[in-house]
Amino acid sequence: MRFDDWLHPTPKGLYCPPGDFYIDPVKPVARALITHGHADHARPGHTSVLASQQTLDIMALRYGEGHAEHTQDIAYGVQQTIGDVSVSFHPAGHVLGSAQIAVNYKGKRIVASGDYKRADDPTCLSFEPVPCDVFITEATFALPVFRHPDDRQEIQKLLTSVAQFPERAHLVGAYALGKAQRVIALLREAGYDETIFIHGAMQKLCDYYQSQGVDLGPLAPATLEKGKKGNFAGAIVVGPPSAFADKWARRFPDPIAAFASGWMQVRQRAKQRGVELPLILSDHCDWDELLATIREIDPEEVWITHGREDALTRWCELNNYTARPLSLVGYEEEAE
Amino acid sequence: MRAFSHLLDRLILTPQRNGKLRLLKDYFTTTPDPERGLALAVITGQLNLPSAKPAMLRDLIQSRMDPVLFALSYDYVGDLAETISLAWPEKASPDLPNSDLHLSDIVETLVKTSRRETPALVEAWLDRSDSSVRYALLKLLTGGLRVGVSARLAKTALAQLGEHDVDEIEEIWHGLEPPYETLFAWVEGTGPRPENDNPAPFRPAMLAHPIQDDDFTKLDAGDFGAEFKWDGIRVQASAGLALDGTLKRALYSRTGEDIARAFPDLMEALDADMTIDGELLVLIEGRVQPFNVLQQRLNRKTVSAKMMRAYPAHIRAYDLLVEKGTDLRAQPFSERRKRLEQAVASLATSRIDISPLVNFDTWDAVAAARQTPADHGAGVDADAVEGLMLKRWDSAYVPGRPKGPWFKWKRDPLSVDAVLMYAQRGHGKRSSFYSDYTFGVWRDEELVPVGKAYFGFTDDELKEIDRFVRNNTINRFGPVREVTHSQEVGLVLEVAFEGLNRSTRHKSGVAMRFPRIARLRWDKPPAEADRLESLEALLPREDRV
Structure with missing residues (x-):
């Protein structure tokens, strides 16, 4: 029996017929298994959702408690039977609560890794390699030019600039779930203990991370009493990247635009976005990590989803792995 | 090299002048000799390193990496040096020296390496660098840093290290060689001012302020001379x-950049011991050519004989700074002018002539000369007159832009009513504002872009335009927004500019010089904005079709 008889892409997402469920469906379905809380993977409106407790909490924060009719949490490493298959969740190292989903059927195993990274992250559990026959990998940064530098070194760039331009506010664009908290945690780790100002859209998620034991130190909303621009001189302000193009950013004195993202590796890309201080911080694997992971797991087949499938497919061919791009739609390339 | 590469990384993405100055100053302060001096030489374009060809770099990377993966990478990044710097597969060998590569090692080694040995050398350097250093190294080797820092700006940063004026640096710059250790010592107060032993050095230029209406009532016309x-x-x-008695010659731009190599025709004509301040022009059959003709000769490293025949270069002299070794700059303008007339007359060339004085006794007469230069001495070259210069007869020649001795009185700027088509977000203080505008005029039923402007408006006007852009966006391209620009709805901008040339680069076929937003014409419907024909009528005669 072929692997894709029991797990294959459909317009609604990756579907498993013998278990009658979808993984990270992009449309409302009867039964959804969800890898992590980013909006393009976790959507509201399913009848029943199985996910880690933290992912369920994050979905409730974003969409309200009623985002699905039934929810069920599952701990990492626990086997659960659904129809004719059994599934288990394993840490993916992407954001708080993120998981790879292993699907077992008739003695074979497929692992859908969702989004994942191998770099150390103080805000979530590290990726755990799971032996399998088919490994489904993301390919967001699957080009040899993406090689993420040490994250501590990137945070140091930010701190150096704050010391160099103490009269300017440093606006750090960071995705509201995961990246923002990681940036803040790394700043704390580097010894920065000033109040960090955050955009209103991040408050709930930062509070949630703190409640889960991730220490983010003193945070305050980046609100402004009229006429007191000077309040933010020398401050670090974290907000969603979209906010910095918005009128919201006008409250800060002569701001320096920083952006924490894997895309910042390419200078032209930073320049086009008007970013002055690119911070190459990604919650995805870089090229070397993708290759190391495939070699480590050494699956019979590699299935490649969202991103630059062609480069990773090429590498698999050169290195004698059976590879196939899965054309899954609905996942945002830019989501970082 | 690591500090230098980080500096370049920051400069590329820092749009503001003050930000760039800060980065440069911090780098100069924290980096030792000779490294910082070589960096200064690289930024000011004073180092001529044997260069590496792109093909050689391509071969290098493809010997380490699958060509298909390289092609996919290059296609994504778009810049060869950057692609290689990012994708370079490091050899995971623990015995590679982990020490920082120095600019001085690179410069010294390159100078004594043959072209055949270069690839192996570059390969070894790439192996011992991180991606930021690799990028700096490759940009250095392929020529052209493109970090948006002029030589003048780098010298300004240096001057600010020791609270000096940048003109003090210009005065000695052309007698100094990399790595400029004496220069750094002087600005930091640990050494004497370096002597300039260049026999043909640059003397920082004297500049003028625009004259204001109320200046005339305070000034006496009899104290001033006027020239075009x-x-x-x-x-x-x-x-x-x-010292050996030979005549050394140089040609400098206003900012002290030596451009002599592109003007051997002029250098040959300058056959006497003197320093002239003047205007570089192209003259054909005795007539001054429009600025875009002169442009054929600008920004070139060298020039062909054909080029020199087609576009003969010329200097129209305004002032005499040094003659036969005597510095005349402290003398009054009246005296310098007299000596200039004699000096230019003594040259055996028609390539250097004198800019005529305008005769007048009242300010009204000056105004008339500005209005109709053709009738006041400019004759057939009146199109090439930008305005008048007013210089006090008793003024010494001092560097910079002192207030009082010299004024410029430009002809009224040209202006056009154009329609806002695209807007782009600015940087720094303007980073949340749409502050760069592309505007167009009508050709038949459609608008064609004719230029871009990003200043001229007040802060309040900026807010108004920004609001208009946000409320009328019809398309987005990255940081650029296209705004509504129909016959009925749109924003008309009165754009002032200094001149107009033919251009093959713009769809409209014209290019403006120095455009800026003069007024917002909320009152004017877009349909009544100007047409391309009315702009074409402003082209210099030679450029009209």
């Missing part, structure tokens, strides 16, 4: 005797 301000490039032609 020609529409070319302000230059300084400098010749002086070297």
Whole structure:
């Protein structure tokens, strides 16, 4: 029996017929298994959702408690039977609560890794390699030019600039779930203990991370009493990247635009976005990590989803792995 | 090299002048000799390193990496040096030296390496660098840093290290060689001012303020001389005797960049020990050519004989700074002018002539000369007159832009009513504002873009335009928004500019010089904005079709 008889892409997402469920469906379905809380993977409106407790909490924060009719949490490493298959969740190292989903059927195993990274992250559990026959990998940064530098070194760039331009506010664009908290945690780790100002859209998620034991130190909303621009001189302000193009950013004195993202590796890309201080911080694997992971797991087949499938497919061919791009739609390339 | 590469990384993405100055100053302060001096030489374009060809770099990376993966990478990044710097597969060998590569090692080694040995050398350097250093190294080797820092800006940063004026640096710059250790010592207060032993050095230029209406009531016309301000490039032609008795010659731009190599025709004509301040022009059959003709000769490293025949270069002299080794700059303008007339007359060339004085006794007469230069001495070259210069007869020649001795009185700027088509977000203080505008005029039923402007408006006007852009966006392209620009709805901008040329680069076929937003015409419907024909009527006669 072929692997894709029991797990294959459909317009609604990756579907498993013998278990009658979808993984990270992009449309409302009867039964959804969800890898992590980013909006393009976790959507509201399913009848029943199985996910880690933290992912369920994050979905409730974003969409309200009623985002699905039934929810069920599952701990990492626990086997659960659904129809004719059994599934288990394993840490993916992407954001708080993120998981790879292993699907077992008739003695074979497929692992859908969702989004994942191998770099150390103080805000979530590290990726755990799971032996399998088919490994489904993301390919967001699957080009040899993406090689993420040490994250501590990137945070140091930010701190150096704050010391160099103490009269300017440093606006750090960071995705509201995961990246923002990681940036803040790394700043704390580097010894920065000033109040960090955050955009209103991040408050709930930062509070949630703190409640889960991730220490983010003193945070305050980046609100402004009229006429007191000077309040933010020398401050670090974290907000969603979209906010910095918005009128919201006008409250800060002569701001320096920083952006924490894997895309910042390419200078032209930073320049086009008007970013002055690119911070190459990604919650995805870089090229070397993708290759190391495939070699480590050494699956019979590699299935490649969202991103630059062609480069990773090429590498698999050169290195004698059976590879196939899965054309899954609905996942945002830019989501970082 | 690591500090230098981080500096370049920051400069590339820092749009503001003050931000760049800060980065440069911090780098100069924290980096030792000779490293910082070589960096200064690289940024100011004073180092001529044997260069590496792109094909060689391509071969290098493809010997380490699958060509298909390289092609996919290059296609994504778009810049060869950057692609290689990012994708370079490091050899995971623990015995590679982990120490920082120094600019001085690179410069010294490259100079004594043959072309055949270069690839192996570059390969070894790439192996011991991180991606930021690799990028700096490859940009250094392929020539052209493109970090948006002029030589003048780098010298300004240096001057600010020791609270000096940048003109003090210009005064000695052309006698110094990399790595400029004496220069750094002087600005930091640990050494004497370096002597300039260049026989043909650059003397920082004297500049003028625009004259204001109320200035005339305070000033006496009898104290001033007036001359035409020609529409070319302000230059300084400098010749002086070297110790061996030979005449050394140089041609400098207003900012002290030596451009002599592109003007051998002029250098040959400058056959006497003198330094002239004047305007670089192209003259054909005795007539001054429009600025875009002169442009054929600008920004070139060398020039062909054909080029020199087709576009003969010329200097129209305004002032005399040094003659036969005597510095005349402290003398009054009246005296310098007298000596200039004699000096230019003594040259056996028609390539250097004198800019005529305008005769007048009242300010009204000056105004008339500005209005109709053709009738006041400019004759057939009146199109090439940008305005008038007013200089106090008793003024010394001082570097910079002192208030009072010299004024410029430009002809009224040209203006056009154009329609806002695209807007782009600015940087720094303007980073949340749409502050760069592309505007167009009508050709038949459609608008064609004719230029871009990003200043001229007040802060309040900026807010108004920004609001208009946000409320009328019809398309987005990255940081650029296209706004509504129909016959009925749109924003009309009165755009002032200094001149107009034919251009093959713009769809409209014209290019403006120095455009800026003069007024917002909320009152005017877009349909009544100007048409391309009315702009074409402003082209210099030669350029009209």
